[in-house]
Amino acid sequence: MACRLADSVFHFMGPHPKPSGSRRILAHCSPGxxxxxxxxxxxxxxxxxxxxxxxxxxxxxxxxxxxxPTSADSAEYRNQLAERYGFKQIGEPLPENIKLKDIIDTLPKKVFEIDDVKAWRSVLISVTSYALGLFMISKVPWYLLPLAWAWTGTAVTGFFVIGHDCAHKSFSRNKLVEDIVGTLAFLPLIYPYEPWRFKHDQHHAKTNMLCEDTAWHPVWKEEFDTSPVLRKAIIYGYGPFRTWMSIGHWLIWHFNLNKFRPSEAKRVKISLACVFAFMAIGWPLIIFKTGIVGWIKFWLMPWLGYHFWMSTFTMVHHSAPHIPFKSSNEWHAAQAQLNGTVHCDYPRWIEILCHDISVHVPHHISSRIPSYNLRAAHKSLQENWGKYMNEASWNWRLMKTIMTICHVYDKEQNYISFEQLAPKESQPITFLRKVMPDYA
Known part of the structure; x- marks a missing residue:
């Protein structure tokens, strides 16, 4: 998913100092x-x-x-934060003696079961909804194209979720089938399946761990101070363009063989060959049939719609002012996966087309849970661990909080806004703060 901007979109701008891995992050709140x-x-x-x-x-x-009290163990304080940030609930701290296995052991065994009928039904939903989207793009008048693109981009996000299940070995009992389906599902997205799988596994193993997590991090102040050009790029990337940040991650992380172990290289090369073959055959066919404008209408715009959801889901699941990123010597698996992951409800049609990927907490408790069992697993977690969970319904205040506050890493506050560090250069953030709605 999306990563730090300085390591992605603007990677080509030159070297910048690497943050020290020995940095320590402190809890956001002190005890009562x-x-x-x-x-x-x-x-x-x-x-x-x-x-x-x-x-x-x-x-x-x-x-x-x-x-x-200003501590996370105060219910009143957590309620105030929830209201301020746009959450339904901010979970209380998980005790350190709780292990991830303790949480997994409370889940019903049936949520781990693979059901071939449900798995292939999700494929049918995605193929049908995507075909409907392409049909709408071909038939609707120009002023309705944005609606058709929104539908089609959301539908093709379902392809990603199917490949995502395959990568986690939760789609089929036949691993060859999983690799084939995962590769094919990722092709319309121009995503190489194996490189993504290797990096995504690291995200699950080290969720919210400074430096090691391959999803979004806060910006390091050293990066922010590297140069005026990079600083302005970071401000725009983590501000107005944040809902398309995953494009940088896609471009930088998944096509560079140097980022993978020698043991992974063969599978990475196979995936890259599949993607390049799709581009070499599919794109010319689209252009031959519909022209460059057709390529933009039928592929590029839905692809941008997919990246909107990829970026939005990622930042909502793992970015909030009260959720810390911790150094490896302080990191606690159960706290990161249960306390540091956010469940967010979206409009039902989005959740159907995206196969409940937004029901994200159980997926981080165990990635072996198939997408069609995530709701049952979430219900179990609510019954047994509900007071520790962060929950929200998608709203403007939630998005505004992330896009205007969750910027630069600070060991005591978790995040410092660009406006605090460089107020004169942070006009894009000030603009967002003024124009984005503030209702939850």
Whole structure:
């Protein structure tokens, strides 16, 4: 999925300093505190609280005066954050003694079962909806083309989800069938199946881990300060163009053999050959039949629609001001997958065409769950772990929060907005803040 802008779209602009892997990120909120009357502090949970005694009255003068909690373990504070950011719920912190296996063990066994009928039904839905989209593009008047492109781009996103299941070995019991279906499903997207699979596996293994996660990261301040040109490009990329950032990830990460291990090279080359063959045969055929304008209408615009969803799903699933990225020595698998992944409800027609990829928390708990079982798995997680989960319905406030706040990494606040670091150069962010609706 989408990655850091400086490592993708603007990679060709020259080298820039690599962030130190030893950086540490601290929790966004400190534990709740209570003051005693006087100068002594009673820390919540302390086993040895200290009290002040008055010599004159010889009585205990321990008056606990609560300070407004600013910690994630305060329900009131989490509710305030949810309202401010556009969430339905912000989960409370998951205890560190909870392991990922503990969560997986609570899921019903049936959610891991592969059902060939349901799997091929998802293929039928995607093929039919995509064909309908192409038919609409060919028939509707020009002023309705944006609607036809939106439908077709969403429909072809379903192809990605089918290939996504194949990559996770949750589509079929026959692994050769999975590789063939996954490769074919990715071809209309010009995505090489095996390179994507290798990098996506790393995203699941190291979700929200600084440097190692292959999805979006916050921007490093060192990158932001590298040059005025790169800074402006990053501001636009993480601002107005953020819903198409996955194009940079597609271009840079999946066609460079140097990014893969020698043991992966053979399968990567096969996938690249398939993609180049599709481009060499499919694109000329489209142009021959419909001309360059036809290629734009029938392929490019739906492809941009697909990348809109690819980018949007990725940033909503993994970007929020309260969700930290952590260094490898602080990273906790269960916290990252359950606490650090967001469930978001979209209009039902989008979820049908995209095969419930937005039901994302169970997918991160175990990628072996087929897409058609994600809702049942999510229901189980809500029953057993619901208070720890982040949940939202897609809304403008949610998108505005991500696009105007979630920018530069900060070890204490998680994110600092471009407007704070470079207010004079952040007009695109200021513009978004003014024009984007703020209702949830």
């Amino acid at each position: 505190r209570y003051y005693l009357k006087g100068e002594r502090l009673l820390q919540k949970g302390s086993r040895n609280p200290q009290f002040l005694f008055s010599k004159r009255n010889k009585v205990l003068q321990a008056v606990a005066v609560p300070i407004v």
